[in-house]
Amino acid sequence: MSELNTPGTAVPLEQSPIAPKPPGRIRQALDSDIVYSYTRSPVTIIASIIALLLILMAVFAPLIAPYNPFNPASLNLMDGFTPPNSTSFSGNYFALGTDHQGRDVLSTIMYGLRVSLFVGALATLFAMAIGISLGLAAGYNGGTLDAVIMRIADIQLSFPAILIALLIFGIARGLIPPSQQEGAAVWVLIVAIGLSNWAQFARTVRGATMVERQKDYVSAARIMGVHPIVILVRHVLPNVMGPVLVIATIGLALAIIEEATLSFLGVGVPPTQPSLGTLIRIGQQFLFSGEWWILLFPAITLILLALSVNLLGDWLRDALNPKLR
Amino acid sequence: MTSALTRIGAALLASSILVSAASAETVRWARASDALTLDPHSQNQGVTHNFAHHIYETLVDRDVEGNLQPRLATEWAVSEEDPTVWVFTLRQGVTFHDGAEFTAEDVVFSLDRARSEKSNMRQLHVDVESVTAVDDHTVEVKMAGPSPLYPNNLTNTFIMDKTWSEANDVVEVQDYAAGEDNYAVRNTNGTGPYVLTSREVDVRSVLTLNENHWAEEAPAVTEIIYLPIAENATRIAALLSGEVDIVQDVPVQDVERLSSTDGIKVETGPENRVIYFGYKFGEEPLASSNITDRNPFNDPLVREAMHLAIDRDAIQRVVMRGQSIPTGVANPPFVAGWTEELNAYSAPDLERARELLAEAGYPDGFTVTLDTPNNRYVNDEAISQAVVGMLGQIGIQVTLASRPVAQHSPLVTSNQTDFYLLGWGVPTFDSAYVFNDLIHTKDGSYGAYNGGLYSNPELDEMIQSLGTEVDTAVRDATVAEIWATVQEDRVLLPIHNQVLAYAMRDDITLAVHPENQPMLTTVTFGE
Numbered sequence: 002m003s004e005l006n007t008p009g010t011a012v013p014l015e016q017s018p019i020a021p022k023p024p025g026r027i028r029q030a031l032d033s034d035i036v037y038s039y040t041r042s043p044v045t046i047i048a049s050i051i052a053l054l055l056i057l058m059a060v061f062a063p064l065i066a067p068y069n070p071f072n073p074a075s076l077n078l079m080d081g082f083t084p085p086n087s088t089s090f091s092g093n094y095f096a097l098g099t100d101h102q103g104r105d106v107l108s109t110i111m112y113g114l115r116v117s118l119f120v121g122a123l124a125t126l127f128a129m130a131i132g133i134s135l136g137l138a139a140g141y142n143g144g145t146l147d148a149v150i151m152r153i154a155d156i157q158l159s160f161p162a163i164l165i166a167l168l169i170f171g172i173a174r175g176l177i178p179p180s181q182q183e184g185a186a187v188w189v190l191i192v193a194i195g196l197s198n199w200a201q202f203a204r205t206v207r208g209a210t211m212v213e214r215q216k217d218y219v220s221a222a223r224i225m226g227v228h229p230i231v232i233l234v235r236h237v238l239p240n241v242m243g244p245v246l247v248i249a250t251i252g253l254a255l256a257i258i259e260e261a262t263l264s265f266l267g268v269g270v271p272p273t274q275p276s277l278g279t280l281i282r283i284g285q286q287f288l289f290s291g292e293w294w295i296l297l298f299p300a301i302t303l304i305l306l307a308l309s310v311n312l313l314g315d316w317l318r319d320a321l322n323p324k325l326r
Numbered sequence: 327m328t329s330a331l332t333r334i335g336a337a338l339l340a341s342s343i344l345v346s347a348a349s350a351e352t353v354r355w356a357r358a359s360d361a362l363t364l365d366p367h368s369q370n371q372g373v374t375h376n377f378a379h380h381i382y383e384t385l386v387d388r389d390v391e392g393n394l395q396p397r398l399a400t401e402w403a404v405s406e407e408d409p410t411v412w413v414f415t416l417r418q419g420v421t422f423h424d425g426a427e428f429t430a431e432d433v434v435f436s437l438d439r440a441r442s443e444k445s446n447m448r449q450l451h452v453d454v455e456s457v458t459a460v461d462d463h464t465v466e467v468k469m470a471g472p473s474p475l476y477p478n479n480l481t482n483t484f485i486m487d488k489t490w491s492e493a494n495d496v497v498e499v500q501d502y503a504a505g506e507d508n509y510a511v512r513n514t515n516g517t518g519p520y521v522l523t524s525r526e527v528d529v530r531s532v533l534t535l536n537e538n539h540w541a542e543e544a545p546a547v548t549e550i551i552y553l554p555i556a557e558n559a560t561r562i563a564a565l566l567s568g569e570v571d572i573v574q575d576v577p578v579q580d581v582e583r584l585s586s587t588d589g590i591k592v593e594t595g596p597e598n599r600v601i602y603f604g605y606k607f608g609e610e611p612l613a614s615s616n617i618t619d620r621n622p623f624n625d626p627l628v629r630e631a632m633h634l635a636i637d638r639d640a641i642q643r644v645v646m647r648g649q650s651i652p653t654g655v656a657n658p659p660f661v662a663g664w665t666e667e668l669n670a671y672s673a674p675d676l677e678r679a680r681e682l683l684a685e686a687g688y689p690d691g692f693t694v695t696l697d698t699p700n701n702r703y704v705n706d707e708a709i710s711q712a713v714v715g716m717l718g719q720i721g722i723q724v725t726l727a728s729r730p731v732a733q734h735s736p737l738v739t740s741n742q743t744d745f746y747l748l749g750w751g752v753p754t755f756d757s758a759y760v761f762n763d764l765i766h767t768k769d770g771s772y773g774a775y776n777g778g779l780y781s782n783p784e785l786d787e788m789i790q791s792l793g794t795e796v797d798t799a800v801r802d803a804t805v806a807e808i809w810a811t812v813q814e815d816r817v818l819l820p821i822h823n824q825v826l827a828y829a830m831r832d833d834i835t836l837a838v839h840p841e842n843q844p845m846l847t848t849v850t851f852g853e
Contacts (some may be wrong), residue, residue, distance in 0.1 A: 037836060073711075074718030078637065081644040101579075102646065102711050179742050180613035182694055183727040267700060272716055273726045285559045287565075290579035 016302055037321045048312035055306050059118050062111035064145055070104040071274050077103050087296045091269075100283060106294060109280060110302050116276035117306070120190050121257035127195030128256075129249055132202020137233045137241075138208025139203065152206065154200035162255070165197035170268055184272050190269055194259050201248055209241035243321045250314035254307045261303055277303045285303040351548035351702035353834070353846060356561050357700040358701050359731055360528045360554035365500040365510040366484035367439055370774070371735070372751055373702075375482045376843040377552065381423075381535055382484035382516035385414055385433070386477050390848075392598070392660060392755055394477060395653070398428065398485055398517065401789060402477050409472045409796070420540045423514070423521045432458035435488035437467065443770075444499040449762045450479035450754070452771045464658055471794025478754035481530050490515045503736045517805040519545055528554055529790050545847035556701050556730070565590065567827055572836060575843070576827040578649040578704055584829045591790045596651060596824040597840030598660040599751040601703055603713065603819040604697075604764075604778040605629070605744065612744040614695035614725070622680040623744070623778075627686035634679040635720045638821060645708045650822040655813065656725075656750065656760065658823050659833040660840055663805040665755030667682040668813060671820075691721025697743040702731035704824055710747050713821075738777035741768070746777055749824065751841055757805045761789040765812055780817050 030036065039045055058065070062202070069075055078090040081104035088094050099107040132214025135154075139147040157165060173189040174182060213219060214237070222232045257277075263269040266280030272279055277299050361377035362369045385399035398417050405411035420428035441451035453476065455468045469476060496510040514522045519531035519541065533550040553570060556562040564570045566587065576584065576592065585592045595702050605623040606612055612621055621739040621773040622628045638844035654671030657664050684689060698710035700768055707728050714724040724745070728739075737743040766772035766789045788804050795801040812818070812843045826838045835850045 003641035072718065073724070074721075075716075076715040078640040078644050078712050078715060091674075101708055103644070103713060178613070179697070179727070179737055180744065183695055183725045267728070267730075271726050272711055272725075272728055285557075286577060287579055288559050289562050289583050290577075291583070 002319050034269035035320050039316070040210065040223055040290060042316055044312060045316040050314075051305055052309040052313060055114060055309070056118065056303070057175050058111050059114035062108070062115055063117075066105075066108035066111045068093075068105040069112075070109040077102065082292055086177055087183070093199040098292075100280075100287040100295045101287065101292075106298050109275060110277070113130075113275050113277045113299060114302065114306070115276070116187070116270055116274065117257050117260055117303070119185060120194065120260045120270075120276065121253050123191045124198070124256045124260070125249055125253045127191060128198035128252060129202055129245065132199040132204075133196065133206050133238070134246065135199070136206025137210050137237065141229065141233055143211075147207070150203065154203050156198075157200045158204075163259055166193040166259055166263060167266075167268065168195040169196050170263065186270050190260060190263060191262070194256050197259070198252055201252065205244050205248055209244060210237055213237045213240050217257050235301060235310040247314060247318040247321060248315055251311060254310040254314060257303075258307050259311070259314035276305075303315040327649075351546065352551060352574060353547045353549070353849060354551045354553060354570040354572045356555050356570040356844060358554065358556055358558070358561065358566055360531075360552075362732060362735075363475065363500060363502060363511045364514050364515075364525075365496070365502075365508060366436075366524075367442075367445040367447045368500040368502045370450075370482065370531055372842055375753075377418075377531070378516075379518070379845060380485055380550065380662045380847075381514045381518045381522055382486070383518050384484055385416075385480045385676045388753070388755075388841065389483050389677075390839050392840055394481070398433075404472075405466065406799060408468075410469045410596065411465040411796075412469065412473070412476055414465045414467070416465065417540060417767070418463055420517050421538055422490065423536060424486050424487070424490060424519050424750075426489055426515075428485070428487075428517050429462045430465045431467045431479075432485055432488050432673070433457070434459050435491065436485045437465075439486065439491070439497065439499060440483045442499055444501045446499075446774065447483055447503065448771055449774055450483065450502040456512060464724060466702045469794065472794055472796040474735065474796055474798075475754065475758070478756055478841070481753050482536055486510075487515050495629070499591065499745065505740055520550060541847075545849070546851055547846050547849050550846055557623060562829075568831075571834060572828065572849075574828055574842075575704070576764075576829045578645075578769070578827070580829075581647070581649060581827050583642075587772075589832055590829055591832040592827050593836065593838050594649070594825060594827045595660070596840065597751070597824040597842050598658045598753075598755070598840040599703075599749050599842065600653060600656050600658050601650075601709065601747065601749045601821045601824060602656045603821070604738070604746050604748060605632075605819070606741075606778050607780045612694060613742075614693070614744050622686070622688060622692050622694075624698045627685045628688065630817075631679040631682035632717060632819060633816060634682070635676045635716050636819065636821070637674040637716060637721075641712050642822060645705050645712050646825075649665070649704070649825045649827065651825065652822045653820050654819040655809070656764065656820040657757060658752055659810070660759055661752045661755055661760070662758075663802075663809060665806075665809075668809055673714070676719055683720055683722075690719070691723060691725045693725065694745050695725045695727050695743075696745040697727045697729065697734060697737050699731040699734040699747065700728045702734070703747075703749040704826075706716045706747060706749075709821060714749075730818060733797045738775060741779055742779055743777055748775065748777070750775070752843055757809065758789070758792040761785075761792070761808055761812075765789065765808070765809075765817060780815075782815070811848045 032126040076238040077091045080091055080099050081101050083089040083095050086096060095105050099105055135150050139150040170189060170193040177185050222236055237256045245279055260276060261278030264276050270276050280299035284299060287295050359373055362371055362372040365377055366382050383398050386394050387397040389395050399414040400417050401415040403413055403641050405413050416430060437457045440447040441454055451468045453473050455470050458466050460466055470487060487716055494509040496508050499509045500506050500511055519536050519539045521536050523530040523532045523534050531552040535548040561573055562580050565573045581592055584590050608621060608626055611618050612620060628693045642650045653669050655668040696710055698707055700707040710726055714726050738746055738748060762772050763775045768776045768779055768787050785808055788808050793803060828836055828838055831837055833851055836844055
């Protein structure tokens with residue numbers, strides 16, 4: 002859930018090392034350009050509130066959801082297809098109705114959000130970890146290593162991410178014995194999406210690293226005999242994190258959509274533990290028969306989530322780019 | 327992977343075929359899945375046979391009422407000299423699509439191929455000892471013993487051209503489970519009413535009328551465009567928007583809406599197919615369970631508990647929206663050997679089920695993975711999901727693994743699943759077909775779909791005796807006895823018999839076929 006942290010993490014970037022005595026970190030943070038641009042952008046404020054609400058809904062789903070749809074034992078099949086805002090066969094009330102298995106749509110959305118966010122966030126972190134390491138190595142070393150890594154990245158960028166994810170998913174499925182596949186499905190999904198998105202990170206980090214490498218502080222550290230890995234992690238990395246955070250935020254939105262797409266295609270998480278994409282796949286079966294709520298509510302939730310995270314990413318990109326200020 | 331690509335392909339296709347307006351004789355026929363292969367003896371599977379019946383032909387055939395009728399054989403009878411020999415008189419003047427003449431040699435070759443080692447049709451011909459050509463248009467099939475019902479086993483065994491097969495190196499059957507490929511998987515040379523003119527697997531196949539077909543009356547449909555569209559909503563949308571003319575696999579939730587749509591009609595009728603769950607027998611612990619020292623399914627108490635946990639009426643009412651016939655036996659009512667008593671099922675009794683589980687030593691239940699197809703039977707995945715919930719209520723925590731049928735079937739035939747959903751159609755209309763494939767010990771010839779590896783030597787003996795028993799009364803008694811043991815042992819967990827719904831343009835008439843293998847040659851146009 003990196004978009005939550007973004008304003009906070011970004012603050013140190015704004016601290017100039019030669020600034021006069023700061024009036025306290027909090028004051029300083031509130032005075033920063035980031036906060037200023039945030040308070041001036043109503044769209045961003047709304048987006049962050051929606052994203053925050055959705056994330057809270059996901060995190061606290063076990064506490065606030067009226068039912069637990071992931072516990073098959075608690076379902077009553079006869080409650081299936083209850084319309085929104087009505088009482089079911091067994092006398093339970095369902096605000097957003099139930100699906101074809103008698104699952105409460107509202108609770109399923111909350112739990113589905115958890116799966117979507119979990120997969121999205123971990124996949125982005127995974128992509129980030131690979132992308133940053135390879136990007137730093139390529140940018141700092143240059144030469145053959147750089148050429149090899151960047152060509153691989155170029156090749157990968159020329160394919161749509163979803164195809165790469167499908168390919169990785171398919172290979173992983175082939176490697177795992179059938180009896181273990183469902184337990185591993187979420188992790189396979191994370192790896193597949195992560196591996197399909199590392200190239201953007203690697204490219205950006207490599208570019209920034211090449212710029213930083215020329216700078217005096219890196220030369221100084223090198224002359225002092227600091228180990229290259231320490232130089233990269235302690236000195237170069239903090240200075241290339243700005244653009245990485247922007248990509249990570251937009252990447253999170255993309256990863257969520259990618260997960261939804263894979264689940265929609267039926268290759269994602271099992272239908273008994275649905276993510277938003279799985280819910281949409283299930284719901285669209287009932288488009289023609291009049292049970293619109295099974296599709297509509299998860300779809301709206303997915304749109305809100307992806308849109309708000311995307312808007313936050315856009316804002317962050319502008320806020321961190323001095324040329325646009 | 328394949329299914330995802332299929333869907334993308336189908337979506338692209340659906341948008342592109344809008345352009346070509348259909349002439350009156352072209353029928354665009356949409357189904358949920360494609361034929362698995364075109365090698366006629368490689369897969370004993372309904373969708374595959376249904377498609378193949380338009381290209382290849384069998385010696386005998388079944389009409390919509392389920393009666394045998396002549397096709398490539400005009401007459402068949404038990405030999406007067408030897409009661410273990412069937413004599414088939416073949417139709418004259420029949421040619422294959424490539425012009426070669428159809429003779430007894432081709433029948434001998436095809437029957438031998440169908441009972442060869444890699445053939446999936448093998449169990450239907452286990453009692454055959456040898457096949458010989460008497461003359462160009464007479465074939466004798468020598469059985470191990472008297473086999474009065476053998477012609478019933480021939481309704482899906484297609485006849486190939488011997489010369490063509492040898493020239494194209496397809497004498498051996500494609501080993502589907504091993505992922506093998508051969509020329510016959512994509513190319514055909516049958517005697518059937520249609521010729522395959524183009525084929526893109528999982529996307530689109532085109533069949534055009536065989537002008538030289540032997541039938542006196544040419545069918546009204548001169549061209550068939552066969553479109554597998556995996557996604558239910560996409561398939562129905564294609565019909566609503568006029569992109570396809572017939573949808574064979576209509577989701578139950580759409581029957582009502584389609585019936586009330588102008589210009590579209592829905593035909594419904596019971597199918598000769600039962601939907602059931604199978605589970606792994608034997609001492610060996612299950613691969614997907616948290617019980618690692620023994621196999622819970624091997625305990626009759628556990629199986630009994632599972633039966634008591636299933637609410638078949640709820641599945642019928644909600645998941646199937648009334649479009650199914652709940653049953654307590656894995657045998658459709660069309661089939662000889664079916665009885666009211668077998669069909670009866672007990673009402674769910676969760677308390678008793680929990681007691682039984684505790685008694686069996688699983689007071690906290692256990693975990694297991696259920697493998698289900700998601701594009702083969704009506705609402706297959708939703709049925710499995712409902713059963714996951716019902717078993718969860720007695721403490722059996724089931725993880726659902728859902729796959730397209732092309733990936734699901736091999737799991738069952740190669741015993742890689744602990745717990746699975748399958749549907750079984752009975753083309754012979756006789757219980758022996760169910761026993762041979764689902765109940766008999768898996769030994770290469772019998773038990774091809776006995777994915778649970780149930781094995782009962784006494785039953786095996788009785789099952790084998792059915793093939794050669796001539797006295798109908800004795801045979802019926804044996805069938806009843808086998809069913810009694812199967813029910814007592816809870817070998818399978820039956821749910822319901824499928825009800826079929828075909829939706830089509832309202833000027834088309836196509837009757838529901840009890841085996842869900844409608845021939846488009848029977849299509850008529852006009853109100």
